[in-house]
Amino acid sequence: MKKFVIIDALALAYKAYFAFMNRPLMTKKGEPTSAVYGFLTQIVKIMEDTKPDYMAVAFDSKEKTFRHERYDLYKSSRSDMPEDMIPQLQRIKDIVEAFGLPLYILPGYEADDLIGTAVRIAEENGYRAFAVTPDKDYVQLVTDNINVIIPGKSSEENEVIDRAKVFEKYGFTPEQMTDYLGIVGDKSDDIPGVKGVGEKTAVPLIQEFGSLENIYDNLDKIGKKGVVKKFETDRENAFLSKELATIVRDVPYDIDIEKAKFGSPDMNKLLSIIAELEFRNIGNRIRKIFEEETEPLLFDNMHDMKEFDKTSVEYILINDVNKAKELSDLLSRSELFVFDTETDSLDTLTLNLAGASFAIDEGKAWFVATAPETMGKTDRLTITEFVDIFREPLENAGIKKVCQNGKFDIGVMKRIGIDVKNFWFDTMLASYVLNPDDKHGMNEISERMLDYSPIKITSLYDPKKNPEKVFEAPVSELTNYAAEDADITLRLFNILSGKLKEENLVKVAYDIEFPLVEVLEKMERTGIKLDEESLIEMSKELGLHLEQQTREIHSLAGEEFNVNSTQQLQHILFDKLGLPPTKKTKTGFSTDARSLESLRGKHEIIDIMLNYRQLAKLKSTYTDALPRLIHPVTGRLHTTFNQTVASTGRLSSLDPNLQNIPIRTELGREIRKAFVPTDENHTIFSADYSQIELRIMASICGDENLVSAFRNNEDIHRSTAALVFEVQPEEVTQDMRRKAKEVNFGILYGIGAFGLKTRLGISQKHAKEVIDTYFKKFPGVQKFIDESVKAAQDKGFAETLSGRRRFLKNINSSNRVVRQFEERVAVNMPIQGTAADMIKLAMINVNNKMESLKMRSKMVLQVHDELVFDANLDELEKLQTLVKNEMENAFPLDVPVTVEYGSGKNWLEAH
Numbered sequence: 001m002k003k004f005v006i007i008d009a010l011a012l013a014y015k016a017y018f019a020f021m022n023r024p025l026m027t028k029k030g031e032p033t034s035a036v037y038g039f040l041t042q043i044v045k046i047m048e049d050t051k052p053d054y055m056a057v058a059f060d061s062k063e064k065t066f067r068h069e070r071y072d073l074y075k076s077s078r079s080d081m082p083e084d085m086i087p088q089l090q091r092i093k094d095i096v097e098a099f100g101l102p103l104y105i106l107p108g109y110e111a112d113d114l115i116g117t118a119v120r121i122a123e124e125n126g127y128r129a130f131a132v133t134p135d136k137d138y139v140q141l142v143t144d145n146i147n148v149i150i151p152g153k154s155s156e157e158n159e160v161i162d163r164a165k166v167f168e169k170y171g172f173t174p175e176q177m178t179d180y181l182g183i184v185g186d187k188s189d190d191i192p193g194v195k196g197v198g199e200k201t202a203v204p205l206i207q208e209f210g211s212l213e214n215i216y217d218n219l220d221k222i223g224k225k226g227v228v229k230k231f232e233t234d235r236e237n238a239f240l241s242k243e244l245a246t247i248v249r250d251v252p253y254d255i256d257i258e259k260a261k262f263g264s265p266d267m268n269k270l271l272s273i274i275a276e277l278e279f280r281n282i283g284n285r286i287r288k289i290f291e292e293e294t295e296p297l298l299f300d301n302m303h304d305m306k307e308f309d310k311t312s313v314e315y316i317l318i319n320d321v322n323k324a325k326e327l328s329d330l331l332s333r334s335e336l337f338v339f340d341t342e343t344d345s346l347d348t349l350t351l352n353l354a355g356a357s358f359a360i361d362e363g364k365a366w367f368v369a370t371a372p373e374t375m376g377k378t379d380r381l382t383i384t385e386f387v388d389i390f391r392e393p394l395e396n397a398g399i400k401k402v403c404q405n406g407k408f409d410i411g412v413m414k415r416i417g418i419d420v421k422n423f424w425f426d427t428m429l430a431s432y433v434l435n436p437d438d439k440h441g442m443n444e445i446s447e448r449m450l451d452y453s454p455i456k457i458t459s460l461y462d463p464k465k466n467p468e469k470v471f472e473a474p475v476s477e478l479t480n481y482a483a484e485d486a487d488i489t490l491r492l493f494n495i496l497s498g499k500l501k502e503e504n505l506v507k508v509a510y511d512i513e514f515p516l517v518e519v520l521e522k523m524e525r526t527g528i529k530l531d532e533e534s535l536i537e538m539s540k541e542l543g544l545h546l547e548q549q550t551r552e553i554h555s556l557a558g559e560e561f562n563v564n565s566t567q568q569l570q571h572i573l574f575d576k577l578g579l580p581p582t583k584k585t586k587t588g589f590s591t592d593a594r595s596l597e598s599l600r601g602k603h604e605i606i607d608i609m610l611n612y613r614q615l616a617k618l619k620s621t622y623t624d625a626l627p628r629l630i631h632p633v634t635g636r637l638h639t640t641f642n643q644t645v646a647s648t649g650r651l652s653s654l655d656p657n658l659q660n661i662p663i664r665t666e667l668g669r670e671i672r673k674a675f676v677p678t679d680e681n682h683t684i685f686s687a688d689y690s691q692i693e694l695r696i697m698a699s700i701c702g703d704e705n706l707v708s709a710f711r712n713n714e715d716i717h718r719s720t721a722a723l724v725f726e727v728q729p730e731e732v733t734q735d736m737r738r739k740a741k742e743v744n745f746g747i748l749y750g751i752g753a754f755g756l757k758t759r760l761g762i763s764q765k766h767a768k769e770v771i772d773t774y775f776k777k778f779p780g781v782q783k784f785i786d787e788s789v790k791a792a793q794d795k796g797f798a799e800t801l802s803g804r805r806r807f808l809k810n811i812n813s814s815n816r817v818v819r820q821f822e823e824r825v826a827v828n829m830p831i832q833g834t835a836a837d838m839i840k841l842a843m844i845n846v847n848n849k850m851e852s853l854k855m856r857s858k859m860v861l862q863v864h865d866e867l868v869f870d871a872n873l874d875e876l877e878k879l880q881t882l883v884k885n886e887m888e889n890a891f892p893l894d895v896p897v898t899v900e901y902g903s904g905k906n907w908l909e910a911h
Contacts, residue, residue: 003052005054006129024084091277129146134150144163171203183215194230195237308484336399338359339356353415362494365490369381428441454484460481527631529637539623546616569591626656649833687866688900690899701784705778720740720777752771802891842867846859867883880903884901
């Protein structure tokens with residue numbers, strides 16, 4: 001049978017748009033492309049997978065449909081289309097036209113109806129039809145010759161839904177999907193259904209009675225009186241919902257399948273659009289689909305990505321001692337060189353080195369192949385030979401070293417006994433400093449800066465499945481791959497170092513980010529000791545708490561259900577208990593933490609549910625996970641610190657994420673008890689900046705009252721409360737201080753009356769009065785906020801006191817929600833980013849001072865504004881003085897900087 005494929009264009013575009021919500025795609029000229037890119041990659045994937053004979057695309061029209069006329073509330077809660085998605089729809093239509101595909105649009109009807117009609121006509125004419133959409137409602141169209149394709153992610157297979165799959169997924173036939181939707185409704189389209197009846201009740205009824213009509217004809221046979229009453233009450237809504245959910249299959253539209261014959265694109269136009277949108281790599285896939293021989297000149301014009309050409313470079317394999325010595329001598333005479341490592345693992349404590357590559361000049365690089373002695377005699381240098389030969393240039397402090405992700409390469413060298421000196425530049429970090437919201441892998445930077453697509457490691461072997469295969473990769477191919485890495489890193493260094501100067505970001509890069517690399521590598525390698533037994537006991541205790549709370553939740557719900565299932569919880573909260581709906585998501589009303597917080601006080605189940613989730617997270621993320629992360633060789637916990645994740649400049653950590661250990665609850669604080677010193681001769685020492693972000697805000701804004709409070713060493717929250725509530729400081733109650741504290745910190749994050757109302761449990765009117773009074777008492781803060789937003793609107797970015805930038809592409813958007821989010825970022829970035837810079841500088845200075853004094857104590861953790869040390873008891877007094885001094889003077893402000901510290905037998909006791 002010939003194949004006819006039809007695409008639900010808007011559904012695919014929306015899915016792509018939201019998939020890239022956190023990192024929107026954009027051309028160099030600033031044109032948004034997330035929705036277009038997602039749509040294009042999906043239809044190209046569909047073309048590759050299905051190899052269609054006929055293909056068409058359906059679009060929703062702008063006009064309201066017959067469903068809106070039938071039911072006023074149809075899709076009424078949907079937000080307006082995001083502003084930056086609107087121009088992308090025309091791009092999609094242009095692409096569809098260039099592919100030579102018919103575009104079906106009909107006022108008064110939805111794409112669903114056009115697709116339903118098209119696949120019916122295709123089937124009647126003897127074709128096998130496929131409807132491509134992420135929308136589950138389409139399964140009602142499935143027959144023996146009509147399938148629905150649910151697009152997966154780019155790395156996943158698309159899901160093909162046939163009759164058997166429908167029954168497997170839903171428990172009923174395709175024809176019964178409209179009966180199901182008549183009962184449960186569809187929250188995403190505001191189709192009401194029968195209130196209080198969800199999937200668990202609907203499916204068995206459909207299986208027993210076959211249709212909505214038969215259910216109503218047999219209400220007397222349904223045993224549960226409560227269910228019967230719900231059906232009786234919502235009879236009209238049930239049949240209305242079935243009607244609204246039914247896809248029309250006889251739309252008055254001239255659909256001629258023959259006019260959808262696939263295979264006649266306007267290739268020049270298509271590739272021209274792709275060039276404008278900077279979708280370089282997809283052009284080759286499209287040419288392959290149509291077996292198109294395109295003139296090379298066209299691809300030169302569209303900046304087609306360059307790839308490896310061995311005739312344009314000189315990449316040299318070094319696998320004997322004499323050649324290695326010649327290279328080492330050459331490196332020793334250079335002012336600067338790049339080095340990169342190839343290993344069989346990412347664990348710098350246990351990995352084996354498979355080789356190192358070096359570059360001094362662009363276009364030429366060397367790869368020194370190595371192998372551990374345990375592999376026996378090979379045609380590679382042994383690790384001992386490599387260390388003896390290359391120690392001198394790598395440890396020579398007079399020679400500058402450049403890397404991509406140098407923390408790893410330095411760690412690799414430490415593993416084999418080489419202490420790299422004068423680490424000078426990191427291309428990954430330079431890319432991050434220039435624009436933190438970009439991607440910073442070498443391949444991404446290369447494609448962005450050099451229009452060059454490097455050799456992929458997966459062309460040699462799959463490192464995710466078995467990194468040890470690096471030793472099995474053909475050494476000639478490994479040479480090209482590894483030497484190219486060094487060569488590209490050098491080329492990027494030459495570009496990025498210039499850009500840092502152009503953008504006045506030299507201080508951020510050379511004084512903060514680059515020197516921090518060696519500090520973090522040392523901290524990761526040192527690790528921290530854990531009390532494993534206490535964590536295991538705590539995990540058991542949490543398990544008992546969770547069991548008890550599950551029973552309480554079931555009792556309040558009136559039935560047992562999976563507490564961890566979003567859909568089942570939605571049914572309990574909004575259908576059964578009738579709680580007011582929260583924000584809308586694709587699967588119904590949200591049950592995330594913020595949504596549940598907004599429901600506090602509405603029902604007892606909410607408080608218990610929030611507590612349950614907190615305990616479950618503690619158990620899974622910490623008490624269960626931390627013991628599994630103890631390293632088998634060192635017996636310690638080694639987290640990984642990331643410099644290129646947070647756009648504000650803050651560090652993040654991974655395996656485990658120590659930044660998220662909760663400290664506001666007693667159980668959360670208990671986790672810190674498990675972090676202990678090395679032995680009885682050591683103690684945990686912790687030093688923490690006091691209210692650093694408020695101090696930074698005071699220093700930047702210069703508000704007289706705020707600055708005075710800090711200079712006089714007042715309790716800032718009590719002083720704020722006294723001013724806002726117009727009482728003497730000694731008359732401030734704990735409740736007043738609590739409210740002032742929420743306002744003080746809320747202002748940093750652009751809190752509004754609604755947010756303050758939620759935090760304080762007061763009316764929105766009262767919250768607005770508190771904020772208004774705050775700004776009257778602290779006019780400098782209001783001025784700082786206004787000036788921060790204005791500066792970001794003018795420059796397109798917000799910056800810290802040290803010059804770190806965060807770009808705000810939507811700061812002037814006419815979309816209020818999008819604009820207001822970036823306005824809040826414009827206010828917060830100078831404060832939070834400066835705090836991040838401050839503690840990074842402190843870490844560098846503390847580390848350097850400890851090294852100069854040859855101290856045995858170790859800095860082991862950094863969490864937000866806090867540094868943690870595994871301190872030798874003999875050095876504790878000296879360490880306290882050193883750390884306090886370096887932290888308080890890392891970045892001078894116009895108000896005093898205060899550091900609080902303590903020590904103890906575990907992290908909790910020290911904090």
